[in-house]
Amino acid sequence: MAAGHSTTTSSNSSSGITHEHLFLALISTNTPEGMQQEHIFKVLVFGDLGVGKTSIIKRYVHQIFSQHYRATIGVDFALKVLQWDNDTVIRLQLWDIAGQERYGNMTRVYYREAVGALVVFDVARASTFEAVLKWKDDLDSKVTLNHARPVPAVLLANKSDQIACQLPKLDSFCRENGFVDSFETSAKENTDIKEAAWCLVEHILNNEESLMTEREPNSILLSGCTSTTSRAVYCDAR
Numbered sequence: 001m002a003a004g005h006s007t008t009t010s011s012n013s014s015s016g017i018t019h020e021h022l023f024l025a026l027i028s029t030n031t032p033e034g035m036q037q038e039h040i041f042k043v044l045v046f047g048d049l050g051v052g053k054t055s056i057i058k059r060y061v062h063q064i065f066s067q068h069y070r071a072t073i074g075v076d077f078a079l080k081v082l083q084w085d086n087d088t089v090i091r092l093q094l095w096d097i098a099g100q101e102r103y104g105n106m107t108r109v110y111y112r113e114a115v116g117a118l119v120v121f122d123v124a125r126a127s128t129f130e131a132v133l134k135w136k137d138d139l140d141s142k143v144t145l146n147h148a149r150p151v152p153a154v155l156l157a158n159k160s161d162q163i164a165c166q167l168p169k170l171d172s173f174c175r176e177n178g179f180v181d182s183f184e185t186s187a188k189e190n191t192d193i194k195e196a197a198w199c200l201v202e203h204i205l206n207n208e209e210s211l212m213t214e215r216e217p218n219s220i221l222l223s224g225c226t227s228t229t230s231r232a233v234y235c236d237a238r
């Protein structure tokens with residue numbers, strides 16, 4: 001498993017991201033070994049209130065768990081840096097929502113340029129599992145990749161530490177509803193969060209590769225793109 005490090009930035013108003021320039025591109029940097037590629041991927045983490053979205057992000061990015069995360073209003077994002085392989089660094093920009101889950105649909109700004117999603121439910125609360133399809137539909141209706149391909153989404157059955165019995169397998173549910181895979185996670189016990197993120201990144205990279213083969217060489221794309229030059233591309237989130 002690759003090494004990682006992380007930072008967090010926050011935007012604590014529901015329209016806070018409006019005035020920020022989001023750095024959503026790939027940078028190729030010269031290293032002593034040669035060209036190293038950096039991908040920046042915007043990943044959405046969503047699901048009903050209280051399912052553990054913030055806990056999962058804090059665990060993954062900062063290796064901490066707390067019973068009490070203050071519910072902030074707006075959007076928080078945290079950055080997880082993965083050394084994917086010798087030539088590739090992945091910067092995962094994890095977008096957490098806080099407060100808006102209550103109201104259901106998120107604004108389009110939240111979804112813009114997203115290339116992957118972690119959809120979370122709480123294994124001890126059936127209603128949060130039922131809501132998963134609503135979140136997935138919302139995702140698919142607001143953002144798609146090239147050729148209308150859906151953004152890859154991984155399903156997280158969180159708080160798996162809270163149930164003693166075996167959970168029903170989610171494989172057929174995933175296949176039928178367009179999730180690329182599912183994982184039984186626990187932010188409390190640090191179970192399978194890295195694995196779930198890794199799986200999602202693999203799917204994102206596969207999409208990037210197939211996108212590149214469809215494009216002209218030397219071209220620059222926004223959002224987790226590939227560039228053969230050393231230029232950075234900025235995207236205004238407005």
Ligand SMILES: Nc1nc2c(ncn2[C@@H]2O[C@H](COP(=O)(O)OP(=O)(O)O)[C@@H](O)[C@H]2O)c(=O)[nH]1
Nearest residue numbers: 049050051052053054055066067159186187188
């Ligand atoms: N037992 C257990 N509790 C969890 C887990 N993940 C989150 N929680 C708790 O569930 C509550 C809500 O978590 P939070 O991350 O704020 O949920 P969010 O609203 O989806 O961001 C908090 O009290 C957390 O400590 C987990 O994996 N296991």
Ligand SMILES: [Mg+2]
Nearest residue numbers: 053054097098
């Ligand atoms: Mg939260």
